[in-house]
Amino acid sequence: MKNTVSGLLALLLFCAAAGASDAAAPTSGQTSELSGREIMTRVYNRDEGDDRRSTITMTLTNKQGRQRIRAMESYSKNYGQDRKGIMIFLDPADVKGTMYLSWEYESPGREDDKWLYMPAMRKDRRISGASRNEYFMGSDFTYDDIGRRHPEKDKQRLLKEEKVRGLDCWKIECVPVDRSESYTLRTAWVSKEYLLVIKAEYFDKDGLLKTFEATDIHTQNGFSAIYVCEMANAATGHKTEMRIGSMRYNTGLNDSLFTVATLQRGRIQ
Amino acid sequence: MRRAGGSVCLFLFFFLWQNAALAATTGEMATYSEKAVDREQDDASFWKRFKVSGWLEGIHSMRIRAPHDPVTSRLRLRLELAADMGWLYGFASADAEKNWEIDSETGVEPHELWLEHVDTRWDIRVGRQIIIWGKADGVQVTDNISPPDYTESMTRDLDEIRQPVEAAKLRLLGEVVNLELIWIPVFRKAKLPEKDNPWAVSSQPPPGVRMYSDDAREPSPSLENSEAAVKLSGYFSGMDVAASAFYTWDDMPARRRAVSRASGVPEVRLRPEHHRMTIYGLEFSRPWSDFVFRGEAAYFVGRYRETTALDRNPPPKDSLKWLLGVDWTPGDDWTISAQILNEKIFGYQRCLGAEENDSLATVNISKKLFNQMLTVSNMLYYDLNDGEFFNRGKVEYEIANGFFASAGVDIFSGKNGQFGMYENNSQIWFKLKYSF
Numbered sequence: 001m002k003n004t005v006s007g008l009l010a011l012l013l014f015c016a017a018a019g020a021s022d023a024a025a026p027t028s029g030q031t032s033e034l035s036g037r038e039i040m041t042r043v044y045n046r047d048e049g050d051d052r053r054s055t056i057t058m059t060l061t062n063k064q065g066r067q068r069i070r071a072m073e074s075y076s077k078n079y080g081q082d083r084k085g086i087m088i089f090l091d092p093a094d095v096k097g098t099m100y101l102s103w104e105y106e107s108p109g110r111e112d113d114k115w116l117y118m119p120a121m122r123k124d125r126r127i128s129g130a131s132r133n134e135y136f137m138g139s140d141f142t143y144d145d146i147g148r149r150h151p152e153k154d155k156q157r158l159l160k161e162e163k164v165r166g167l168d169c170w171k172i173e174c175v176p177v178d179r180s181e182s183y184t185l186r187t188a189w190v191s192k193e194y195l196l197v198i199k200a201e202y203f204d205k206d207g208l209l210k211t212f213e214a215t216d217i218h219t220q221n222g223f224s225a226i227y228v229c230e231m232a233n234a235a236t237g238h239k240t241e242m243r244i245g246s247m248r249y250n251t252g253l254n255d256s257l258f259t260v261a262t263l264q265r266g267r268i269q
Numbered sequence: 270m271r272r273a274g275g276s277v278c279l280f281l282f283f284f285l286w287q288n289a290a291l292a293a294t295t296g297e298m299a300t301y302s303e304k305a306v307d308r309e310q311d312d313a314s315f316w317k318r319f320k321v322s323g324w325l326e327g328i329h330s331m332r333i334r335a336p337h338d339p340v341t342s343r344l345r346l347r348l349e350l351a352a353d354m355g356w357l358y359g360f361a362s363a364d365a366e367k368n369w370e371i372d373s374e375t376g377v378e379p380h381e382l383w384l385e386h387v388d389t390r391w392d393i394r395v396g397r398q399i400i401i402w403g404k405a406d407g408v409q410v411t412d413n414i415s416p417p418d419y420t421e422s423m424t425r426d427l428d429e430i431r432q433p434v435e436a437a438k439l440r441l442l443g444e445v446v447n448l449e450l451i452w453i454p455v456f457r458k459a460k461l462p463e464k465d466n467p468w469a470v471s472s473q474p475p476p477g478v479r480m481y482s483d484d485a486r487e488p489s490p491s492l493e494n495s496e497a498a499v500k501l502s503g504y505f506s507g508m509d510v511a512a513s514a515f516y517t518w519d520d521m522p523a524r525r526r527a528v529s530r531a532s533g534v535p536e537v538r539l540r541p542e543h544h545r546m547t548i549y550g551l552e553f554s555r556p557w558s559d560f561v562f563r564g565e566a567a568y569f570v571g572r573y574r575e576t577t578a579l580d581r582n583p584p585p586k587d588s589l590k591w592l593l594g595v596d597w598t599p600g601d602d603w604t605i606s607a608q609i610l611n612e613k614i615f616g617y618q619r620c621l622g623a624e625e626n627d628s629l630a631t632v633n634i635s636k637k638l639f640n641q642m643l644t645v646s647n648m649l650y651y652d653l654n655d656g657e658f659f660n661r662g663k664v665e666y667e668i669a670n671g672f673f674a675s676a677g678v679d680i681f682s683g684k685n686g687q688f689g690m691y692e693n694n695s696q697i698w699f700k701l702k703y704s705f
Contacts, residue, residue, distance in 0.1 A: 068670055093670075128557070135602065135640065
């Protein structure tokens with residue numbers, strides 16, 4: 001189970017990370033002055049509020065059209081540059097009540113702290129930083145895909161400007177600095193308006209591996225987020241749709257929510 | 270199967286619940302600020318405070334050796350009811366089982382039944398509950414609060430090997446340090462296979478000796494017979510640590526002997542008794558890269574130990590039990606765990622049934638395939654003292670959301686030790702489980 005939940009908090013940030021949209025986004029006139037690294041740094045540093053809560057539903061569809069559903073509730077809060085999050089699974093029933101707690105640190109040399117609670121065993125346990133190339137919950141997203149990827153991990157190059165779904169975007173090539181990573185290349189389309197990656201293509205040594213595309217992006221309470229997106233595996237025909245059911249920012253989440261004591265209860269009070 | 274008289278508790282539970290719910294819906298009690306987004310919109314509806322869940326599971330096995338008859342064959346329904354009133358949370362669960370191999374397991378029995386109140390800096394849970402401590406997988410070191418249920422030896426899932434206890438658990442909660450206080454007024458013993466159970470262990474007296482066994486004498490519910498535990502836990506960046514003390518009764522009885530030769534034939538009367546003991550425990554857990562290192566140690570003070578001699582009563586002995594384990598998640602949906610467990614008895618006497626140093630190793634390897642629809646795993650328990658082992662290989666397939674089919678093989682191997690005595694019970698099995 002540990003491998004199915006690690007990184008889910010990051011998933012939330014990936015799909016629903018907010019930008020202080022218009023205020024933070026540069027105008028088209030600034031485009032030529034920005035490098036690929038600067039654009040991705042802006043994406044990384046966009047405002048996400050002090051805390052967030054949301055519900056997420058994933059629909060996993062295989063090549064034959066068979067579907068599986070995964071649903072969860074997520075809460076996270078900033079502590080300076082660090083971040084704490086807790087997530088509880090709602091569906092399917094066999095993992096209902098499974099909880100995941102993470103304390104994520106900005107400092108590159110400091111390992112995140114992560115715990116998992118399994119209701120069937122009624123116990124919590126420490127888990128390691130999950131492998132970056134591992135798929136979570138059977139979806140087509142790896143932890144690497146959904147994580148809040150620091151710009152320094154890639155070498156970026158601004159290729160050109162393009163429209164995607166009617167939105168002006170920068171097309172950026174990202175090559176991992178660490179050659180052992182599962183992808184050799186990622187091409188990302190960053191919306192100028194929302195400062196979010198709304199389309200991406202992932203390549204390995206054999207060619208195109210997966211494609212990501214956001215299909216619903218909108219602004220709520222001053223924060224922009226991706227509400228529906230899909231990752232499709234070109235090799236297997238398997239795809240995953242991710243849907244944010246509700247998203248709320250700055251609700252004043254209590255610090256006691258992000259503790260192992262909460263995890264051990266097996267429910268969010 | 271036990272049929273505890275839970276009807277009075279159930280009535281009390283729902284009576285209290287009804288009153289709490291009415292108060293909550295009329296606004297007499299403050300609502301908690303941390304509700305889930307959707308849940309906030311549902312609070313107006315009384316019935317939406319209640320959640321029903323559970324699972325239905327059927328398992329059937331066949332003995333590998335002749336006569337290839339079933340060793341395990343049962344159908345079990347678990348029903349769970351949770352009710353969230355904001356200031357008070359209640360949980361009740363019950364099992365209904367039809368067991369074709371162990372008659373005593375057929376029936377209906379309550380499982381857990383507790384109420385909980387949560388505050389920012391403390392919480393309390395009162396009622397029949399399962400409490401699990403420790404960092405170990407599949408073995409017990411400091412995990413001695415909820416007694417084990419060995420009705421089907423070790424072949425049940427881990428969550429089915431614990432019995433709930435009637436307890437009050439109070440926790441004082443800090444940011445990274447918690448203090449847990451537990452009071453258990455009602456003693457509950459370990460559940461062992463008996464009579465016609467294929468997992469029952471028969472002990473034959475030596476030739477020419479008559480042996481009788483009384484029923485185990487259990488501590489009656491009273492204040493002085495209560496069990497109490499305290500645990501201090503710290504969850505720090507990069508390390509979890511805990512220290513505990515548990516003043517308890519031994520879940521397993523030790524049998525006192527009374528030998529007589531009144532009729533000319535040696536007669537041994539066994540009188541199983543539960544004894545007081547204290548357990549001091551330490552735990553730690555430390556992640557590093559893709560690994561998690563974990564360990565536990567428990568010092569048992571004055572645990573009565575069975576002897577192999579017919580005329581020697583069990584003597585109290587101190588012992589130290591420790592475990593070191595490592596979990597490795599190398600990626601690509603592989604999980605590998607290994608543990609080593611040792612128990613040393615101090616002041617050892619040769620007449621003791623247990624060995625002075627007993628060591629066990631476990632290895633668990635798991636791989637998920639096809640977008641995690643299929644899981645293949647193998648768990649090995651290996652007795653380092655005499656080479657006996659228990660190995661469970663398993664394949665599990667997700668047919669639909671919450672609906673799983675699994676099949677496996679359990680191999681016991683050895684002579685007459687903890688695994689070897691079940692060699693004839695080596696089995697292949699098939700299971701269907703639907704969670705709702």
